[in-house]
Amino acid sequence: MSGATSRIPIMFNPLSAGFMEDPHPHYTEVRRHAPVHENPGGFWMVSRYEDVETLLRGDHSVDKRTARGATDSGRPQRLKGLALIDQDPPHHTRLRKLVSQAFTPRAMSGIEPVVRALVDEALEELGRAGGGDLVEALAFPLPFAVITRILGMPEVDTVRLRELTSLLIRLGEPGAGSGAKADIEAADAEMVELVSDAISRKRRARGDDLLTALIDAEDDGDRLTHDELVAQVAMLYVAGYETTVNLISGGILALLRHPEQLDLLRTTPGLERNAVEELLRYEPPVHLARRITLHPLLMAELTIPAGSVVLASLAGANRDENFWGPDADRLRLDRENARRHVTFGGGAHYCIGGGLARIQGRIAIGELVRRFPDLEQAGEVRWNGLLSLRGPARLPVRI
Numbered sequence: 001m002s003g004a005t006s007r008i009p010i011m012f013n014p015l016s017a018g019f020m021e022d023p024h025p026h027y028t029e030v031r032r033h034a035p036v037h038e039n040p041g042g043f044w045m046v047s048r049y050e051d052v053e054t055l056l057r058g059d060h061s062v063d064k065r066t067a068r069g070a071t072d073s074g075r076p077q078r079l080k081g082l083a084l085i086d087q088d089p090p091h092h093t094r095l096r097k098l099v100s101q102a103f104t105p106r107a108m109s110g111i112e113p114v115v116r117a118l119v120d121e122a123l124e125e126l127g128r129a130g131g132g133d134l135v136e137a138l139a140f141p142l143p144f145a146v147i148t149r150i151l152g153m154p155e156v157d158t159v160r161l162r163e164l165t166s167l168l169i170r171l172g173e174p175g176a177g178s179g180a181k182a183d184i185e186a187a188d189a190e191m192v193e194l195v196s197d198a199i200s201r202k203r204r205a206r207g208d209d210l211l212t213a214l215i216d217a218e219d220d221g222d223r224l225t226h227d228e229l230v231a232q233v234a235m236l237y238v239a240g241y242e243t244t245v246n247l248i249s250g251g252i253l254a255l256l257r258h259p260e261q262l263d264l265l266r267t268t269p270g271l272e273r274n275a276v277e278e279l280l281r282y283e284p285p286v287h288l289a290r291r292i293t294l295h296p297l298l299m300a301e302l303t304i305p306a307g308s309v310v311l312a313s314l315a316g317a318n319r320d321e322n323f324w325g326p327d328a329d330r331l332r333l334d335r336e337n338a339r340r341h342v343t344f345g346g347g348a349h350y351c352i353g354g355g356l357a358r359i360q361g362r363i364a365i366g367e368l369v370r371r372f373p374d375l376e377q378a379g380e381v382r383w384n385g386l387l388s389l390r391g392p393a394r395l396p397v398r399i
């Protein structure tokens with residue numbers, strides 16, 4: 001550890017008191033006192049807005065094998081490492097081009113009525129019941145149904161697919177525990193089987209959807225191998241699912257905790273778009289992004305050596321007062337530059353589904369607030385226990 005950091009005992013520690021209930025005071029303390037530090041957990045962390053942007057936009061790797069001291073032996077699974085989120089150029093460039101064709105603004109405008117219909121249905125049910133758990137009633141089923149629709153998945157065991165997705169997300173979290181490896185392998189193998197089965201059925205009933213487009217890419221010689229195809233489908237569930245769940249449920253919770261902002265949203269026509277940006281900034285569904293430095297990086301007068309694992313604190317950068325000003329810690333739905341948050345990352349791996357998440361957030365949160373003027377929390381929130389994908393697992397409301 002370098003001398004500059006050893007003088008400062010404060011560093012990122014998700015086990016610190018109160019972190020699960022509200023991690024932001026800790027992120028702020030770390031950003032202020034150890035904005036760039038080497039952590040005993042075996043990684044570096046950068047927290048300031050500018051440093052996070054520099055790291056994510058820089059010419060670094062996302063492939064764990066490039067880290068100093070990494071071995072290949074820890075990667076027995078078929079899915080791991082093949083999805084574009086884990087790939088460097090030239091593979092990344094090729095895969096991203098294929099997958100992003102389903103996420104163009106034009107494709108997204110076609111999906112908006114689908115989202116609206118699903119939200120309508122969920123809210124009608126919630127209305128009939130007089131309230132309920134918002135996570136189970138709206139935030140969970142919506143993104144799952146939407147990505148299933150975009151892919152054009154044939155009939156599969158959706159209950160099991162949802163369970164496997166949740167399991168893979170949980171097991172992939174930092175600090176998932178030593179017992180996690182065998183569980184990951186088992187969940188991974190089952191996911192491969194389930195997706196492969198969906199692919200073979202799709203071959204017999206093609207459609208105008210992402211899965212058919214990816215199958216065509218597989219058929220077209222060496223553009224996409226079968227394992228790569230399976231990995232992209234699994235990744236879309238994993239990357240697009242719990243993230244959007246947290247945007248909706250975490251966003252609504254933030255509004256319930258700031259009634260004056262909830263009122264502002266209800267009474268200001270057209271504020272939904274900016275409100276979603278501010279909610280994404282204030283309560284980012286993904287807290288951390290990871291890079292492996294390909295060359296030494298000078299930050300805060302410290303040199304991060306090549307081959308280091310570096311975590312970018314997206315949650316920390318989103319509240320950096322040097323960038324956002326003295327009210328960085330406040331939720332302000334009409335914040336002019338809210339859209340400049342780093343919640344979707346940056347650089348070559350910038351989130352492919354940002355547009356889709358925004359549509360779902362805008363419609364789900366906007367409609368809920370508009371339809372139910374007496375919306376209120378009706379019990380304790382239960383957190384999902386995840387570190388990077390932290391969000392409510394249960395949010396009871398009355399309407």
Ligand code: HEM
Nearest residue numbers: 084085239240243244247285289344345349351352353357
């Ligand atoms: C609010 C919801 C979401 C958040 C906060 C979010 C966040 C992120 C972040 C931070 C990254 C960059 C990771 C990195 O740089 O290492 C990312 C990448 C990605 N996201 Fe999202 N995401 C969301 C929704 C979605 C959705 C709905 C989809 C698709 C269905 C999706 C698909 C992807 C993919 C495929 C990548 C990898 C892109 C690449 O490596 O080139 N995300 N997301």
